[in-house]
Amino acid sequence: MISKRVLLSTILITLAVILTAAMISVSGGFDSVPQHSQLKARALAPDGPLAFETRHGTIITDDESKARWADERLQSAVASFIRNFGTAPGRGVIIELPYVSYAKAIPKAQRRWTLPWMSRYFGSGDAVKAGPGGHHFDNDSGMQHELNHLFFTAGVVPSTKPSQYGGDAPDWLDEAAALTAESPEAKARRRADFRRQVCAGRLVPLERFIVQRHPLIASPAMQKFIAERRAAAKGTPTMMTIGANQLGVPQHALQDFYAQSAAVAEFVAEISGDPRILSRIAQSATAASDRPNERYPSWTDDLTVGDQPLGTQFATWARASVRAGGPGCAASRIVN
Numbered sequence: 001m002i003s004k005r006v007l008l009s010t011i012l013i014t015l016a017v018i019l020t021a022a023m024i025s026v027s028g029g030f031d032s033v034p035q036h037s038q039l040k041a042r043a044l045a046p047d048g049p050l051a052f053e054t055r056h057g058t059i060i061t062d063d064e065s066k067a068r069w070a071d072e073r074l075q076s077a078v079a080s081f082i083r084n085f086g087t088a089p090g091r092g093v094i095i096e097l098p099y100v101s102y103a104k105a106i107p108k109a110q111r112r113w114t115l116p117w118m119s120r121y122f123g124s125g126d127a128v129k130a131g132p133g134g135h136h137f138d139n140d141s142g143m144q145h146e147l148n149h150l151f152f153t154a155g156v157v158p159s160t161k162p163s164q165y166g167g168d169a170p171d172w173l174d175e176a177a178a179l180t181a182e183s184p185e186a187k188a189r190r191r192a193d194f195r196r197q198v199c200a201g202r203l204v205p206l207e208r209f210i211v212q213r214h215p216l217i218a219s220p221a222m223q224k225f226i227a228e229r230r231a232a233a234k235g236t237p238t239m240m241t242i243g244a245n246q247l248g249v250p251q252h253a254l255q256d257f258y259a260q261s262a263a264v265a266e267f268v269a270e271i272s273g274d275p276r277i278l279s280r281i282a283q284s285a286t287a288a289s290d291r292p293n294e295r296y297p298s299w300t301d302d303l304t305v306g307d308q309p310l311g312t313q314f315a316t317w318a319r320a321s322v323r324a325g326g327p328g329c330a331a332s333r334i335v336n
């Protein structure tokens with residue numbers, strides 16, 4: 001079995017959890033053509049890193065080619081965020097992990113979000129072993145995904161409780177916002193994961209799925225790990241790896257959660273015809289409750305057409321997407 005890795009990113013008091021597995025190198029796949037403007041750089045200290053000012057934020061690293069790579073990720077992530085939420089996320093900082101103490105050199109107003117990133121993943125060249133499922137499939141998608149988690153928390157649904165996963169939004173929605181920023185290749189792999197999930201009878205009924213906790217965060221072992229690492233980090237942004245097999249989370253649980261989050265995002269966009277449907281759902285799903293994961297939000301009523309419950313429509317859509325996706329699976333193995 002291929003071991004999974006968990007990257008933990010502690011950003012000030014917010015702790016974003018990242019599961020990475022099955023990272024492969026994927027070329028290209030940007031949602032838009034990145035703009036290559038001249039990157040202005042300044043040294044932050046005589047022997048310190050460089051701060052590259054880009055259109056959407058500051059990139060702190062020691063090498064211009066790495067800064068250009070991160071800038072391309074940032075531009076793609078911002079384009080995706082604007083498509084979903086109709087507004088730019090504001091400026092922030094991408095910082096190579098060894099230089100994380102230099103983040104404070106950037107004025108607070110230019111630092112709406114901060115993404116520390118490990119050197120080994122800082123660039124598209126370092127391919128990590130391939131495997132099934134997981135949070136990140138490639139370095140490009142990994143950074144774009146995590147940027148959109150930060151944009152979502154900074155600009156759409158803030159995190160009001162320390163140590164929670166993402167913002168106050170339901171976990172699937174927080175994940176969906178990030179998944180839409182991934183490369184087309186990664187999205188295709190999520191769809192393939194979803195077909196396998198449906199074929200294996202593991203599709204979670206929509207009513208249950210949209211109030212489900214992220215399986216990793218629901219794991220007591222993960223909660224303990226988070227608490228320990230937060231205490232050790234003492235508020236300094238950091239990023240760590242552990243083996244997910246230590247967490248007692250079933251192999252397919254995470255893969256299914258990401259695949260179904262992406263599928264629900266596609267489904268709601270399709271039936272509503274609204275490219276900013278995630279923004280609408282974010283507003284309605286969080287407006288009336290501080291415990292959104294335990295509430296059946298009204299947005300499902302808003303999207304329901306006719307007498308059929310939205311969950312039934314989703315199950316029908318899921319079966320159709322399996323058939324449309326290729327060889328699929330034997331009909332007898334599809335379970336509602």
Ligand SMILES: [Zn+2]
Nearest residue numbers: 145149175178
């Ligand atoms: Zn995520």
